[in-house]
Amino acid sequence: MATITKISAQKRKGRYNIFLDEQYAFPVSESVLIQFRLAKGLEIDAQLQAKITAAEAKAQSYQLALNYLAHQLRSEMEVRRYLKQHDVTYPVRQQVIERLHQLKLVDDANYAASYVRTMKRTSDKGPIVIQKKLQEKGIAPELILNALDLYSDGALLANGLKAAQKLAHRYRRLSFRQQQQKIRLGLRQKGYPQDLVSQLLDRLDLQKDDATEWQALVQQGRKAWRKNARYSDKQRRQKTKQQLYRKGFALLQIDRFLAEQPVETEKAGND
Structure with a gap:
């Protein structure tokens, strides 16, 4: 059984080096240091050291996830994929995700709602494209449908009309028939359903000159x-x-x- 003979702080804040019997043994985070009450003179057997190592892996993975989430909202699938890319084992990934769920730091319903509100406010994309993007983020179908309810008919019509006007201006030098075809295709590519596209073209009220x-x-x-x-x-x-x-x-x-x-x-x- 080894004994902790020294604990020294690393240059990185919240990180410590543990020395056993005057020899460097392993690093730990502050949370693990507190969790196991590591202090000079504490005796550590192989079983305890294994628990400390497992806790440290979890603590580092959790911090990795926090750093990833610090820049913007992420879906659960994105966080899982990120942790996997950094060689975090599946059991540890599960534990990290559970903790993030408990703290509401990962919440796919909130993510989907926030994404729809942002796209509605800052883009001219329609619901079909938004739905596809959320599917790519791993959001469950029912959560996507709930979030899309936030995109009111009025907002959808207003954004669609702006998109149609931009397309009409872009293709103004084409024949009238081809201009209409290009506008229709452009709106479909932006994610507007066919029935709304027809409505938008009527609202656009293009006149052949x-x-x-x-x-x-x-x-x-x-x-x-x-x-x-x-x-x-x-x-x-x-x-x-x-x-x-x-x-x-x-x-x-x-x-x-x-x-x-x-x-x-x-x-x-x-x-």
Whole structure:
């Protein structure tokens, strides 16, 4: 049986070195020092030392989890994954998680609610994307549904309309039909359900403007015309017409644009 002959503080606050029979033996945290009432002159057998070692592993793992939680809220799965990445054994992970639950430092219901409130306030993401993100964090389905109830219909409509307006501005140089398609796709990708997307497009109240449509066609048409310059005049016009039609422009407008382009009779075919 060994005897504690010296206890010295480390440079790291709350950490101590234990010496047995004048020889360095092991380090402990302050919580373990207090828990086992470690003091000079205390005799330590193998069984007690094993308990101290186990308690120290738990204390260090708990502190590791606290450091991880200090920066932001985390889901239980995130904490478990973090501890595992730092080689914390499964039994110790369980003990740490139980203690964090008791202290409400890990609470998936609170995490989900906080996440939804933050996304509602700071982003234009819809409920489908939010649900997927929470699923990736390991949140249980019922907790996700409860949290999504915090996203009121009014807030969802307001955020969706802002997102739709941004998309409309981004795609303003496209044909009216393609602009609508891009807005619809963009809203779906942001996580808004199909029925709400249709409602948002109605609220957006986009109006087709012939002058704007023509300007967009000319811009897209010039790009296509230059791109197809290597073809014969007939092929060039054919390909340009097909490309503009796929972009949603009306055939009458496309024909008008092509009629304004000079005829090149000497261009060799090279399909």
